[in-house]
Amino acid sequence: MGTAERQEALEDGVAARSTGDGGAPVRSGAPKAAGFEGPRPARATAEQQEYYRPLWIEEPARRRRLPDPVRTAAVRAVLIIAVTLIQATVAFLCTMAGSWLAFPMVISSVVSTVVATWGVLDVWVTRQMWNQRNGVVSEPSSTARALRRERRRAQRQAKATRRAQERIARKGGAGQLSQSHS
Template identity: 65%
Template sequence: MGTAERREAPQLSAGATAVAERDTQAEASDRDIPAQEEQEAEERAYYRPLWVEEPARGPRLPDPVRTSAVRAVIIIAVTLVQAMVAFLSTLAGSWLAFPMVLSSVASTVVATWGALDVWVTRQVWIQRNGVVSTPSSTARALRRERRKARRQERASERAKERIRRRGGAGQLSHS
């Protein structure tokens, strides 16, 4: 594809443009025009990394929860392998089929326990250690109003207490 054709061609994707420009560079090098440096510069311009590292979305799981999650994944993986062996040995008519079916049933119960263990461990950890939460602006406003009302109530109580302590100061007579 020549230069004129490339200029008149409709918009190409970045990859197609890079291929077209490489072809043009190959034509240029066929004519003994030094284009090696230009080609390297263009290849660097079109370089895209395979992936872009992004920060983790949230904090990592607490240690007890992570431990129970790893345990559950291992148990579930073993259960799946047992179920597959039981199925294949049943199809093959092997003597191993019956014991594998029994152990697969038992492993399914254990795998269910493992999955529940992750959930329970997480709930217990949250209950003991609390969760970092950011209250919404509505919650903040309500708390602010409650605090203001409590302050006013305490101030009026103090004022009443002061009047009682003075023994009725401000009265014209004691009679």
């Protein structure tokens, strides 16, 4: 949608909110079918433009989005915790009602609590692993930063060696010492 189309949609939205005789909102025209252009709404007045307010205002995110593996683990943990809470509620209600289902539900709730604890620990461990591997922690003593520094140093050294070999090959081996016995 281009700028002109957005402006046209804005004007249509303002015209759709304009008030009729009784002060109630009035919609302008019928739904537009293919090839049918309804009557063009008049330009919005200053009063009508003040009435128009967007439904939401885009704001930049305060925090960056979680990495995919961490987000996957977090969603899994939330689902497990939700099921655990439902089981605990059912176990409580069955116990209050004196149902035979109370004992199996209490046992399954205990097991679910253990699994939910594992799910939360999984999120924590996954986040720590991702931070360590991708160097998000910006401390001078970061392991990932030191590994990146070593990797860059090795790449620079390999590049310099490769350039030297290419330079020697271009010269035709003129810089090499050889023993020739004629």
